[in-house]
Amino acid sequence: MPVAAGRTKTPDEVTVTFRLVRPPILPGLSDAELRAEVLRRAHARERQAEAVRRREGGKVLGMKGVREQHWAAIPQSRDEMFGPVPRAAGSKGAVEEAARRCEEFVADYREARGRWIAGEREVVFPRGTFLMRELFGVCCAGPP
Numbered sequence: 381m382p383v384a385a386g387r388t389k390t391p392d393e394v395t396v397t398f399r400l401v402r403p404p405i406l407p408g409l410s411d412a413e414l415r416a417e418v419l420r421r422a423h424a425r426e427r428q429a430e431a432v433r434r435r436e437g438g439k440v441l442g443m444k445g446v447r448e449q450h451w452a453a454i455p456q457s458r459d460e461m462f463g464p465v466p467r468a469a470g471s472k473g474a475v476e477e478a479a480r481r482c483e484e485f486v487a488d489y490r491e492a493r494g495r496w497i498a499g500e501r502e503v504v505f506p507r508g509t510f511l512m513r514e515l516f517g518v519c520c521a522g523p524p
């Protein structure tokens with residue numbers, strides 16, 4: 381698929397064929413039973429997340445609040461717009477670890493990009509680099 385200036389261009393006609401294959405999970409269940417079990421577990425996780433949000437005092441705008449918003453509404457303060465960006469959930473340690481990994485990625489990316497701009501075309505970009513790989517075919521680190 382050709383990519384130009386950050387925009388994706390697709391052919392006029394695209395045909396894709398794929399085959400769905402049931403994963404080898406809970407082999408003793410029928411397809412309907414497996415679907416019901418997946419839904420049961422998903423709903424249980426939703427209830428658990430809702431309980432944590434309520435316990436920690438998290439706020440949710442809700443459907444009514446969303447519907448009452450003006451279509452062009454934007455945050456009114458710098459804090460609303462540029463407040464903390466959650467990068468992980470579950471614990472303060474997980475958030476700190478995610479922030480550390482993000483900072484490490486940015487530092488590694490900047491170093492690789494600087495070397496690439498300087499003409500070093502064999503530089504390896506950090507895992508997770510996408511646009512440079514798509515646009516310029518740079519080499520990226522594989523899975524850890």
